[in-house]
Amino acid sequence: xxxxxxxxxxxxxxxxxxxxxxxxxxxxxxxxxxxxxxxxxxxxxxxxxxxxxxxxxxxxxxxxxxxxxxxxxxxxxxxxxxxxxxxxxxxxxxxxxxxxxxxxxxxxxxxxxxxxxxxxxxxxxxxxxxxxxxxxxxxxxxxxxxxxxxxxxxxxxxxxxxxxxxxxxxxxxxxxxxxxxxxxxxxxxxxxxxxxxxxxxxxxxxxxxxxxxxxxxxxxxxxxxxxxxxxxxxxxxxxxxxxxxxxxxxxxxxxxxxxxxxxxxxxxxxxxxxxxxxxxxxxxxxxxxxxxxxxxxxxxxxxxxxxxxxxxxxxxxxxxxxxxxxxxxxxxxxxx
Amino acid sequence: xxxxxxxxxxxxxxxxxxxxxxxxxxxxxxxxxxxxxxxxxxxxxxxxxxxxxxxxxxxxxxxxxxxxxxxxxxxxxxxxxxxxxxxxxxxxxxxxxxxxxxxxxxxxxxxxxxxxxxxxxxxxxxxxxxxxxxxxxxxxxxxxxxxxxxxxxxxxxxxxxxxxxxxxxxxxxxxxxxxxxxxxxxxxxxxxxxxxxxxxxxxxxxxxxxxxxxxxxxxxxxxxxxxxxxxxxxxxxxxx
Ligand SMILES: Nc1ncnc2c1ncn2[C@@H]1O[C@H](COP(=O)(O)OP(=O)(O)O)[C@@H](O)[C@H]1O
Ligand SMILES: [Mg+2]
Numbered sequence: 001x002x003x004x005x006x007x008x009x010x011x012x013x014x015x016x017x018x019x020x021x022x023x024x025x026x027x028x029x030x031x032x033x034x035x036x037x038x039x040x041x042x043x044x045x046x047x048x049x050x051x052x053x054x055x056x057x058x059x060x061x062x063x064x065x066x067x068x069x070x071x072x073x074x075x076x077x078x079x080x081x082x083x084x085x086x087x088x089x090x091x092x093x094x095x096x097x098x099x100x101x102x103x104x105x106x107x108x109x110x111x112x113x114x115x116x117x118x119x120x121x122x123x124x125x126x127x128x129x130x131x132x133x134x135x136x137x138x139x140x141x142x143x144x145x146x147x148x149x150x151x152x153x154x155x156x157x158x159x160x161x162x163x164x165x166x167x168x169x170x171x172x173x174x175x176x177x178x179x180x181x182x183x184x185x186x187x188x189x190x191x192x193x194x195x196x197x198x199x200x201x202x203x204x205x206x207x208x209x210x211x212x213x214x215x216x217x218x219x220x221x222x223x224x225x226x227x228x229x230x231x232x233x234x235x236x237x238x239x240x241x242x243x244x245x246x247x248x249x250x251x252x253x254x255x256x257x258x259x260x261x262x263x264x265x266x267x268x269x270x271x272x273x274x275x276x277x278x279x280x281x282x283x284x285x286x287x288x289x290x291x292x293x294x295x296x297x298x299x300x301x302x303x304x305x306x307x308x309x310x311x312x313x314x315x316x317x318x319x320x321x322x323x324x325x326x327x328x329x330x331x332x333x334x335x336x
Numbered sequence: 337x338x339x340x341x342x343x344x345x346x347x348x349x350x351x352x353x354x355x356x357x358x359x360x361x362x363x364x365x366x367x368x369x370x371x372x373x374x375x376x377x378x379x380x381x382x383x384x385x386x387x388x389x390x391x392x393x394x395x396x397x398x399x400x401x402x403x404x405x406x407x408x409x410x411x412x413x414x415x416x417x418x419x420x421x422x423x424x425x426x427x428x429x430x431x432x433x434x435x436x437x438x439x440x441x442x443x444x445x446x447x448x449x450x451x452x453x454x455x456x457x458x459x460x461x462x463x464x465x466x467x468x469x470x471x472x473x474x475x476x477x478x479x480x481x482x483x484x485x486x487x488x489x490x491x492x493x494x495x496x497x498x499x500x501x502x503x504x505x506x507x508x509x510x511x512x513x514x515x516x517x518x519x520x521x522x523x524x525x526x527x528x529x530x531x532x533x534x535x536x537x538x539x540x541x542x543x544x545x546x547x548x549x550x551x552x553x554x555x556x557x558x559x560x561x562x563x564x565x566x567x568x569x570x571x572x573x574x575x576x
Binding site: 183 | 381384385386405406407408409410411415416418422423424425426427431434435436438439441483486490
């Protein structure tokens with residue numbers, strides 16, 4: 001049974017890699033920059049889903065971790081002429097350390113203190129981006145950030161950068177997947193359901209919540225630094241409360257506790273506004289309507305939709321051969 | 337084996353436990369009975385480290401565990417099956433059981449633990465039939481078996497059971513209590529059983545304590561308590 005599941009998911013990963021590899025060759029060039037942004041949001045949503053979907057903790061300030069790393073790497077490479085990889089590393093570390101400073105005290109408490117804490121933190125960071133003009137260049141934004149270059153190679157075209165972003169997203173996906181399937185993943189989901197039951201089984205609840213919060217901030221930091229060296233310009237607007245809510249929406253729409261859902265939610269909500277541009281004045285309206293309808297009919301998000309579609313396909317397939325159809329109905333009959 | 341001495345617990349201004357002392361000897365089943373709000377759950381949560389105590393001691397095999405955190409206490413050998421069951425509903429039955437062995441799960445012990453889970457399936461065959469199902473789809477009685485099985489996988493010296501009969505039909509309650517009695521008979525388990533259903537609890541226990549508003553007001557063998565007029569009037573629903 002478990003080896004079966006192993007094979008199935010290895011096939012899923014291979015398909016994911018194949019789609020990543022093929023997409024830029026199948027879509028018009030214009031889509032490459034859209035897909036790069038989608039990839040960055042996929043990284044953000046995966047990280048936030050580890051925190052929200054698996055461990056059940058809410059961050060309402062994830063854009064701040066995204067922004068901290070983007071600004072840190074931007075400033076270090078532009079003002080202080082650090083090499084880009086060093087700037088990225090510093091940005092990611094800054095996001096992670098900041099998350100530890102916020103998470104360790106707040107996550108010792110039960111309840112929604114993390115949501116409150118991150119909400120406030122997001123607002124403060126946004127103000128700092130605007131006001132610390134000497135460092136961040138204020139509301140007008142920091143310009144002239146170098147493109148990513150590493151190992152003597154500059155990733156200057158969108159197609160090259162696409163592979164950097166989605167290659168990173170793929171690696172982070174595999175890491176997250178291994179994590180949620182491990183003993184620690186089970187512990188996180190246990191914490192989500194009942195902290196007291198988790199702790200009497202020997203799970204150090206506060207430590208795990210803090211760890212997964214830091215990890216989700218590290219994911220956000222990676223996305224932020226990659227963002228800065230892609231658009232070569234950062235301004236506070238990209239890291240506002242609105243951006244934090246957008247990441248939460250991607251996680252919820254994609255499906256809580258589903259890494260595929262996180263990727264799907266990010267891609268869907270990045271591409272959708274591009275499609276809706278055609279209907280200019282009504283785009284926000286239609287966007288909202290699509291969100292409401294999806295959550296109304298698929299409360300488990302896009303992941304649930306995919307799961308249901310697969311169920312329908314499988315049973316349609318079984319109906320063709322009577323013997324397996326009987327087996328299927330037998331299995332279903334036992335369920336209730 | 338387990339000895340609680342002069343334990344006091346406050347929730348803010350509420351004095352929930354007033355110098356409570358109880359003990360459980362090896363391979364004994366001890367019932368702690370009392371009405372709603374008497375402090376039974378508080379006593380178990382204080383023993384397992386979920387609530388802080390103000391004063392008093394909890395000793396396990398003579399070692400002091402009073403100030404330890406909950407996730408350390410289970411490693412010392414106290415397994416707490418909380419009130420309201422707390423199954424991890426979205427997780428499969430099997431993952432719930434694996435979490436029972438959480439603190440000793442490594443790649444080395446994984447296969448041993450898988451074997452122990454099979455033993456739990458022998459003990460509770462219905463869990464084996466549903467091993468891949470989300471635990472939330474189980475009936476109340478099955479969920480109670482699951483949380484007991486989960487607790488056993490932590491290799492406890494003492495099992496603390498908080499109202500296993502809560503919300504279950506009489507027939508299912510009987511089944512659960514038979515299982516509890518067998519845990520002691522077959523596995524030599526030491527059990528502290530908290531119940532409002534005094535008759536069911538005392539029918540399998542060796543001894544019992546009666547807790548009222550945070551105080552132990554009576555203790556004795558199960559026979560003595562079952563024959564006691566005050567106990568009969570207050571907890572066995574029989575007018576004397
Ligand atoms: N978390 C809590 N905060 C404040 N008071 C509590 C809390 N838990 C229990 N109490 C109070 O402590 C007393 C004992 O409760 P409890 O231990 O749950 O009793 P029992 O399990 O015997 O029904 C009750 O008066 C209850 O209202
Ligand atoms: Mg209680």
